Amino acid sequence: MRIVQKFGGSSLADGERIHRAAERVIRAAQEGNQVVVVVSAQGDTTDHLISAASDISAAPSKRELDSYLATGEQMSACLMAMAIQAMGHPAISLTGWQAGLMTDGNYGDARVLRLSGDRIGRELAAGKIVVVTGFQGVSSAGDIVTLGRGGSDTTAVALAAFLGADKCQIYTDVDGVYDRDPRKFSDAVRLDTIGYDDMLRLARQGAQVLHDRCVELAKEHDVKIQVLSSFRPGPGTMVTALP
Numbered sequence: 001m002r003i004v005q006k007f008g009g010s011s012l013a014d015g016e017r018i019h020r021a022a023e024r025v026i027r028a029a030q031e032g033n034q035v036v037v038v039v040s041a042q043g044d045t046t047d048h049l050i051s052a053a054s055d056i057s058a059a060p061s062k063r064e065l066d067s068y069l070a071t072g073e074q075m076s077a078c079l080m081a082m083a084i085q086a087m088g089h090p091a092i093s094l095t096g097w098q099a100g101l102m103t104d105g106n107y108g109d110a111r112v113l114r115l116s117g118d119r120i121g122r123e124l125a126a127g128k129i130v131v132v133t134g135f136q137g138v139s140s141a142g143d144i145v146t147l148g149r150g151g152s153d154t155t156a157v158a159l160a161a162f163l164g165a166d167k168c169q170i171y172t173d174v175d176g177v178y179d180r181d182p183r184k185f186s187d188a189v190r191l192d193t194i195g196y197d198d199m200l201r202l203a204r205q206g207a208q209v210l211h212d213r214c215v216e217l218a219k220e221h222d223v224k225i226q227v228l229s230s231f232r233p234g235p236g237t238m239v240t241a242l243p
């Protein structure tokens with residue numbers, strides 16, 4: 001099988017968490033799967049980058065800001081590839097542009113269009129775990145663009161769609177999708193499954209757990225998403241077309 005596994009910022013916040021995620025990824029590869037890993041920037045890195053840019057300029061150029069913000073994911077992708085390699089499994093990190101993830105040129109809120117070339121496929125065929133930076137792609141002008149806050153989820157679903165993956169797993173800091181934010185409401189209920197339209201409604205109302213565009217793309221390409229905790233075992237939530 002071909003699997004996409006995405007890890008959010010809190011799942012990669014320090015070295016120990018990166019190692020835990022790397023172990024999970026290697027386990028999936030050892031079960032005979034081709035594994036593409038999508039990573040977010042570690043912890044609050046993106047917030048820190050935004051604040052550092054605003055210290056330099058009150059109105060930074062959108063082009064430079066996007067190239068700068070994309071470095072957070074680049075750092076975690078390299079660290080993840082190093083962690084996997086250190087555990088004895090071949091791995092390679094690719095940025096959005098190295099992977100060929102083409103987007104429109106709308107800085108800070110770009111839409112994913114297609115996957116160009118077959119770099120990921122070639123690296124998978126060579127037996128490597130491929131770690132791709134979330135949150136970013138390349139425009140037809142050749143510039144790095146970002147997909148909007150929370151956009152690494154969209155990278156994962158886009159790659160699952162374009163690579164014909166059998167599974168798209170989103171590892172995060174809650175053990176699935178709830179009817180309300182479980183951090184704010186102690187009586188929130190975890191859902192075993194949720195349809196694309198209901199999930200889209202939650203995401204558009206601001207439920208951070210999935211980026212709204214990732215749900216749109218999943219619906220369009222019929223990508224089934226499994227939302228799981230990085231920290232606790234459990235079945236998570238399947239986001240899918242309901243019968």
Ligand code: ADP
Binds near residue numbers: 150184202
């Ligand atoms: P990641 O860094 O893994 O992408 P996010 O912080 O973007 O994680 O999303 C996970 C967070 O989404 C949870 O910590 C939770 O507080 C929040 N959240 C909001 N609404 C919901 C919901 N309905 N179900 C689950 N989590 C939700």
Ligand code: ASP
Binds near residue numbers: 009046
């Ligand atoms: N690092 C980006 C953000 O903080 C993208 C993501 O985490 O999905 O918004």
Ligand code: MG
Binds near residue numbers: 150153208211
């Ligand atoms: Mg997120």
